Amino acid sequence: MTISRRSLFKAGMLTGAALSVPSILRAQTVPSAARTVKMQNGQITNFDPYSNSTYKTVDHGLAIYDMLFALDSKFSPQPQMVGKWGVSDDKKTYTFELRDGLGFHDGTPVTAADCVASIRRWGQTAGGRLVMDRTKDVSKKDEKTLAITLREPLELLLDQMARSTAAALFVMREKDADNPATRPVTTHIGSGPFKFNEALFRPGVRYVYDRNEKYVPRQEPPSGLAGGKIVKVDRASWESVDVQTALAALQAGELDYVSDPLADFYPMIENDPNLVLEDLHRSGDNYYLYINFLQRPFDNVKARQALLHLVDQDAYMRVLNRNPKYNRPITSLFGTDTPYVNDDNTGWYKKGGDPEKAKQLLKEAGYAGEKVIILQPTNWAAGSNTAQLLALTLRKIGVNAELAPSDWAALIQRATNQGPVENGGWNIYPTSSIDFSFGAPLSSAHMLLDGKGNGWRKNDQYEALRVQWADSTLEERKLLARKMQQIWWDDVGFVFLGQTITPIARRKTLTGLISYPALLPMWNMQTGSKA
Numbered sequence: 001m002t003i004s005r006r007s008l009f010k011a012g013m014l015t016g017a018a019l020s021v022p023s024i025l026r027a028q029t030v031p032s033a034a035r036t037v038k039m040q041n042g043q044i045t046n047f048d049p050y051s052n053s054t055y056k057t058v059d060h061g062l063a064i065y066d067m068l069f070a071l072d073s074k075f076s077p078q079p080q081m082v083g084k085w086g087v088s089d090d091k092k093t094y095t096f097e098l099r100d101g102l103g104f105h106d107g108t109p110v111t112a113a114d115c116v117a118s119i120r121r122w123g124q125t126a127g128g129r130l131v132m133d134r135t136k137d138v139s140k141k142d143e144k145t146l147a148i149t150l151r152e153p154l155e156l157l158l159d160q161m162a163r164s165t166a167a168a169l170f171v172m173r174e175k176d177a178d179n180p181a182t183r184p185v186t187t188h189i190g191s192g193p194f195k196f197n198e199a200l201f202r203p204g205v206r207y208v209y210d211r212n213e214k215y216v217p218r219q220e221p222p223s224g225l226a227g228g229k230i231v232k233v234d235r236a237s238w239e240s241v242d243v244q245t246a247l248a249a250l251q252a253g254e255l256d257y258v259s260d261p262l263a264d265f266y267p268m269i270e271n272d273p274n275l276v277l278e279d280l281h282r283s284g285d286n287y288y289l290y291i292n293f294l295q296r297p298f299d300n301v302k303a304r305q306a307l308l309h310l311v312d313q314d315a316y317m318r319v320l321n322r323n324p325k326y327n328r329p330i331t332s333l334f335g336t337d338t339p340y341v342n343d344d345n346t347g348w349y350k351k352g353g354d355p356e357k358a359k360q361l362l363k364e365a366g367y368a369g370e371k372v373i374i375l376q377p378t379n380w381a382a383g384s385n386t387a388q389l390l391a392l393t394l395r396k397i398g399v400n401a402e403l404a405p406s407d408w409a410a411l412i413q414r415a416t417n418q419g420p421v422e423n424g425g426w427n428i429y430p431t432s433s434i435d436f437s438f439g440a441p442l443s444s445a446h447m448l449l450d451g452k453g454n455g456w457r458k459n460d461q462y463e464a465l466r467v468q469w470a471d472s473t474l475e476e477r478k479l480l481a482r483k484m485q486q487i488w489w490d491d492v493g494f495v496f497l498g499q500t501i502t503p504i505a506r507r508k509t510l511t512g513l514i515s516y517p518a519l520l521p522m523w524n525m526q527t528g529s530k531a
Contacts, residue, residue: 035232035233035234035235035526035527035528036233036234036235036236036237036527037233037235037236037237037256037257037510037522037525037527038236038237038239038249038254038255038256038257039236039237039238039239039255039256039257039258039259040238040239040240040241040243040246040249040250040255040257040258040259041056041059041207041238041257041259041520042056042238042240042259042260043056043204043240043379044056044057044060044207045204045408045409046184046409047060047184047185047186047188048184048185048186049061049065049167049168049170050121050122050124050125050167050170050181050185051181051182051183051184051185052184053125053126053127053165053167053168053445055165055434055518055519058164058165058168058518058519059519059520059521059522060196060207061168061170061190062164062192062225062519062520062521062522063192063193063194063196063209063236063522064105064188064189064190064192064194064195064196064209065170065171065172065190065191065192066080066081066102066110066170066171066190066191066192066193066229067080067081067161067162067164067168067169067170067171067225068080068081068082068096068115068161068169068171069082069158069161069162069169069226070162070164070224070225070226071159071162071163071164071224071225071226072223072224072225072226072227073223073224073515073516074223074224075224077158077159077161077162078162078220078223078226078227079099080218080226081098081099081102081110081115081171081191082096082097082098082099083097083098083099083100084096084097085097090153091150091153091155092136092149092150092151092152092153093147093148093149093150094147094148094150094157095141095145095146095147096115096145096146096147096148097144097145098110098111098112098115098144098145099218100216101216102191102216103191103214104173104189104190104191105189105190105191105195105212106173106189108173109143110171110191111140111143111144111174112140112141112142112143112144112145112146113140113174114171114172114173114174114177115146115171116138116139116140116146116174117172117174117177117178118169118170118171118172118177119138119146119148119169120132120138120177121172121177121178121179121180121181122167122168122169122181123135123138124180124181124182125167125181126167126443126444126445126448127160127163127167127168127169127443128160128167128169128443130160130442130443130467130470131154131157131160131161134150134151134152134154134470135148135149135150135151136149136150136151137149153471154470154471155470155471156442156469156470160442160443162225162226163440163443164225164519165433165434165436165437165440165444165517165518165519167181167443167445170190171190171191172185172189172190173187173189176189191215192212192215192229193211193212193215193217193229193230193231193522193523194209194210194211194212194231194236194522194523195209195210195211195212196208196209197209197210197235200237204240205239205240206237206238206239206240207237207238207240208235208236208237208238209235209236209237209238209522210234210235211231211233211234211235212231215229215231217229217230217523222514222523222524224514224516225514225516225519225521229521229523229524230523230524231522231523232512232523232524232525232526233522233525233526233527236522236525239255243258243260243261243262243265246258246261247261247265247268247269247505250275250505250506250507251272251274251275253274253507255507256506256507256509256510256527257504257505257506257507257510257513258504258505258506259504259520260502260504261277261502261503261504261505262321262381263321263322263323263326264322265505266323266503269505274507274508274509275505275506275507275508276505276506276507276508277503277504277505278503278504278505278506278513279501279503280503280504280513280515281434281502281504281515281516281517281518281519282515282517283337283434283435283436283501283517283518284326284328284336284337284434284435284499284500284501285432285433285434285435285499285500285501285502285518286330286335286336286432286433286434286435286438286496286498286499287316287320287382287386287430287431287432287496287497287498287499287500288430288431288432288433288446288494288495288496288497289307289311289390289428289429289430289431289494289495289497290415290428290429290430290431290446290454290455290494291304291307291427291428291455291457291492291494291495292425292426292427292428292455292456293455293456293457293458294418294455294456295419295420295421295425295427296370296420297362297365297366297367297370297372297427298427298428300365300366301365301490301491301492302361302362302364302365303361303362303365303367304491304492304495305348305361305492306357306358306359306361306362306365307358307428307492307495308348308489308492308495309348309350309353309354309355309357309358309361310353310354310355310358310393310394310397311353311393311495311496311497312351312352312353312393313329313330313349313353313496313497313498314329314351314352314498315353315389315393316386316389316497316498317329317497317498317499317500319382319385319386319389320382320385320386320497320498320500321500321501321502326500326501326502326503327498327499327500327501328498328499329349329351329496329498329499330496330498330499331343331346331349331496332346332485333438333447333481333484333485333488333489333493334438334439334481334485335435335436335438335439335499336435336499337435337436338435338436338438338439339439339474339477339478340439340477340478340481342478342481342482342485344482344483344485344486345485345486345488345489345490346485346489348489355393355396355397358397359397359398362397362398362399367399369398369400370400371400371402371421372394372399372400372401372402372421372427372428373402373404373421373425373426373427373428374387374390374391374394374401374402374403374404374426374427374428374429375387375404375406375411375414375415375426375428375429376388376403376404376405376406376411376429377406377407377408377411377429377430378405378406378407379407379408380408382430382432383408383429383430383431383432384405386430386497387403387429387430388403390428390430391403404426411429414426415429418456430497431446433446434517434518435499435517436517436518437517437518441466441469441484442466442469442470446494447466447493448463448466449462449463449466449487449488449491449493450463455494457491457493459487459491459493461487462484462487462488462491462493465480465483465484465487466480466484468480507527509527509528510525510526510527511525511526511527512524512525512526513525
């Protein structure tokens with residue numbers, strides 16, 4: 001099977017060469033007004049940031065919803081919708097008063113009841129579960145005031161409420177937030193700085209956001225996801241087109257921004273005087289394999305350890321990004337750039353992998369030729385290519401590996417099947433998360449071993465340590481991180497494939513973009529003057 005990337009040119013053809021704009025985009029393009037930004041930022045199939053925490057859905061959430069607290073550029077929680085707040089002497093009761101001027105896009109005011117319902121819905125997600133486990137009550141005091149009463153103090157409460165790269169605490173209308181987190185909300189009404197334009201929305205093709213002229217920003221300057229969300233454009237339109245078409249439109253001035261240009265296009269972008277290649281997010285994507293803990297052969301820890309030894313991270317990174325300056329291996333559960341990175345229990349890592357060790361461990365696990373189903377996301381090039389490479393690598397050591405191609409939405413649905421492969425189950429699939437999220441084991445679903453999802457991994461010893469994180473100092477967390485990592489690699493919670501950094505491409509006339517890991521806040525950006 002050939003590993004190939006969609007819509008690639010040879011690097012030698014790219015440098016200094018202009019792409020031609022396909023007629024399909026020209027036909028769809030209307031000359032942009034000076035205060036309109038056109039962006040390529042991927043597709044959204046589920047708009048509800050509670051039931052779907054993919055980054056594009058969170059980008060949508062940042063545009064149309066607001067948050068009680070948000071992380072600033074130093075990743076410290078700052079009040080956003082909250083005007084005043086306080087905590088009781090025993091550190092168990094937090095009281096929040098909403099600031100003035102908050103209103104939903106349908107004209108109704110934001111009330112404490114909306115916030116209470118949103119907190120309770122958030123508490124059903126990985127990001128809020130620990131908080132709700134510590135919470136005695138969430139209550140409305142008056143129309144603008146609410147309180148969270150804890151069973152025991154939780155120093156990281158505001159940090160958890162402010163996080164956005166896992167399930168974020170976006171405030172919805174009470175009638176929307178009353179839906180279970182597992183049932184997607186289908187309305188697009190928030191109180192954020194942008195309004196979703198239903199009339200111009202084309203599923204899978206175009207997502208349009210208009211400036212919310214009634215939004216009242218905070219007075220502080222923007223900092224990370226906090227501060228004043230001042231919208232300086234009238235409209236932002238996401239055009240869902242393939243990379244080749246997007247870059248052709250970028251060169252022609254028909255797009256202003258491309259979220260994830262493939263590495264083959266970097267020379268062309270860098271040599272175009274009107275374009276900028278920028279590491280906007282300042283945090284790499286960590287790729288890894290989710291493993292089904294319930295079904296053979298990977299219900300056996302030695303079979304999971306075989307995968308750990310089999311993976312040649314350099315090979316996967318070459319598939320993900322052929323430019324080596326943007327790639328690096330990962331051995332720590334806590335990523336590469338978080339405060340908790342450590343080298344405990346990383347002796348399994350070997351440059352090039354160790355296929356013979358993998359074969360030995362599979363034999364010890366009692367592998368007897370069972371079919372191993374690898375879910376292949378066909379509409380995500382990086383995931384599709386890594387799935388193909390994994391299948392080839394497994395076959396080379398005698399594993400009966402079979403690809404199950406589907407789009408990402410169908411893959412996620414199949415990933416909920418706990419049954420054997422003959423009944424529609426699965427064994428492995430590739431995914432990725434931003435490096436920043438690996439420093440937050442309380443809210444990052446991929447760092448749980450509670451048996452509730454993501455392969456139904458369960459390890460009580462690890463979970464006992466993870467819960468201690470909430471009440472620990474920085475230095476104590478660093479010690480906890482070493483103990484957690486020791487258990488993780490013994491049990492093999494997932495298998496890293498490597499890290500790659502994906503810069504964005506933009507026209508020089510698009511300025512003011514806010515740098516934040518993985519996400520794209522659209523306030524503060526403007527177009528019309530060169531940077």
